[in-house]
Amino acid sequence: MLKPVLVNLITVALKAFLEQSKKKDKTNSGALFAEWFFWDELETLAKNKGETLRKKLFNDGLLKDMGELGTGSHELGETPGFIATVKITEKVKTLDLQMAAGNLLRSHRVPLPTFLAAIEGARLPTGAPRKTITILER
Numbered sequence: 001m002l003k004p005v006l007v008n009l010i011t012v013a014l015k016a017f018l019e020q021s022k023k024k025d026k027t028n029s030g031a032l033f034a035e036w037f038f039w040d041e042l043e044t045l046a047k048n049k050g051e052t053l054r055k056k057l058f059n060d061g062l063l064k065d066m067g068e069l070g071t072g073s074h075e076l077g078e079t080p081g082f083i084a085t086v087k088i089t090e091k092v093k094t095l096d097l098q099m100a101a102g103n104l105l106r107s108h109r110v111p112l113p114t115f116l117a118a119i120e121g122a123r124l125p126t127g128a129p130r131k132t133i134t135i136l137e138r
Contacts (some may be wrong), residue, residue, distance in 0.1 A: 002081070014038055037135050057084075 021034035057063045062076040076084040104110040
């Protein structure tokens, strides 16, 4: 298994990073901010590198094109040590308000402004607003 090796490498890198960060800030909160910064930057670097490699694998034909795949789980490619899969869900359906208003106008003679006002009055908030927290090195 390669996962324990990876965890070991990251742990060693984190320790070295925290030792370097102590030179800038020796406080407990400074150490916590430094560790947060480490994980945040590692996540960004990993996402970018992962996306670059994924595109290369598709371009080189090592992963199957997903254009013709339908709903369900599919294998995209494999090696002796790894397998790449994809899960495809049903298409997301949305409501076209103009089309619905036109249909109601034709079938039930509901005026467009009345329909749009009723829809606007029926809108409900869907959870909490999005919040994005970032950490930057000074």
